Amino acid sequence: MGSLSAWHWLIVLAAVLLLFGSAKLPQMARSLGQSARVLKAEARGLKEDEKSATDQGQDKLEPGKPSPQQVDDKQRDDPKN
Template identity: 55%
Template sequence: MFGIGELAIILIVVILLLGAKRLPDLARSAGKSARILKSEARAMKADSASASGPDAVPGAQYSVRPGEPTTPRDAGPTTPRDPEGRPPTAP
């Protein structure tokens, strides 16, 4: 990364470019932005943790547990099929 000498030179250049009067305002606004970003990240993490159950896959709308059917319960009856998996023919 940067050593102490490089950071000191960068700091001097920033002070010269921005001026000593604007530097505290710039630091204050950067601090506020960082606090807002942290709080929003925590809120998003809490929302995603509460929305998904303990065994839900992140990003999945539904979770399937072992032994449960994979079709939705409100899908209605499926078309009956013969033993070889073909739909019945019309008489």
């Protein structure tokens, strides 16, 4: 159960060529590359969104401190006001 030798890789490559054909392999590689680019762009967008939210002060609240929305809800529900 060690690593694969050059002969093993050659057999795997031949099997892939027989299964998919030489015309489909470049198309599959191109599709895989496009998918990787989309994934990277989405990950970059998420990081930028997180950074902008942190810069605006919308990051994590202090433990035990209610959010502004919770404070508004409590004031509205309080019959004393």
